[in-house]
Amino acid sequence: MIQAKLYRKNDRLCGFRISGHADYAPGGADIVCAAVSVLAFNTVNAVEKFTEVPFQCEADAENGGYLKVLFPIEGMEAADVQLLLETLALGLAGIEMEYGSYITLKIEEV
DSSP: OEEEEEEEETTEEEEEEEESOOOSSSTTOOHHHHHHHHHHHHHHHHHHHHOOOOOEEEEOSSSSOEEEEEOOHHHHTOHHHHHHHHHHHHHHHHHHHHSTTTEEEEEEEO
């Protein structure tokens, strides 16, 4: 199962962590894993390309699938970063609604 966690501070998203595999289908055919991966990596790539906001990123694709991204306080205040993170949240919530037995989404106040 994929476990996705969004971190929120002062009503603003400030990062996320995604780990695990959906096991919806065999590797290469798992549409749930593919959808979550595309959303997560596109968010990171968009923040990197379209903003000047620094962030910390940890990834480990080989040991169970893991991606953690954290923004500093001043970075999470940027409207464009919030838009991108809220878009990620919307996409993950939609996947959870459709494929809830393969993904859980939680929001954690930090």
